[in-house]
Amino acid sequence: MTTPPIDASTQAQLVSKAKEALGFSYAKYSGFKVGAALLTKQNNVITGCNIENRFFNLTICAERVAISKALSDGHKEFIALGIACVNQDNQIQYNAYPCGACRQFLIEFAPNLPVIIAINESDFKVTSVQELLP
Numbered sequence: 589m590t591t592p593p594i595d596a597s598t599q600a601q602l603v604s605k606a607k608e609a610l611g612f613s614y615a616k617y618s619g620f621k622v623g624a625a626l627l628t629k630q631n632n633v634i635t636g637c638n639i640e641n642r643f644f645n646l647t648i649c650a651e652r653v654a655i656s657k658a659l660s661d662g663h664k665e666f667i668a669l670g671i672a673c674v675n676q677d678n679q680i681q682y683n684a685y686p687c688g689a690c691r692q693f694l695i696e697f698a699p700n701l702p703v704i705i706a707i708n709e710s711d712f713k714v715t716s717v718q719e720l721l722p
């Protein structure tokens with residue numbers, strides 16, 4: 589199945605919301621802050637950030653927080669997911685893709701979900717969960 593096209597302003601809006609969301613990140617151990625913004629079919633934007641734990645296995649990634657928040661509020665259909673990250677020096681990290689666990693988690697609920705990542709300050713790449721997890 590193909591990934592539906594996402595217009596440029598929606599791409600920019602979701603990455604910008606993801607950037608806002610990473611402000612709430614709890615990244616005490618890695619310093620790597622991640623935000624995610626999920627657009628639902630009902631036009632809600634549900635955000636998430638990574639929440640770390642000293643026991644690394646309990647750390648939750650931003651993408652899984654966003655989709656879990658959405659699912660637990662009853663949202664079932666999703667249009668796209670934007671992601672943003674900064675390092676410990678607060679510098680934006682371009683070309684940062686969801687980790688393997690997030691890909692596996694996302695494919696369960698939204699296999700064709702377009703995933704938007706920033707490749708530089710003003711350009712974005714749209715891929716999909718399916719493409720990322722063949």
Ligand code: THU
Nearest residue numbers: 618620622638649650685686687
């Ligand atoms: N992280 C995410 O939030 N999403 C990803 O897709 C990759 C990694 C978080 C987990 C951890 O808090 C930090 O980034 C470093 O791995």
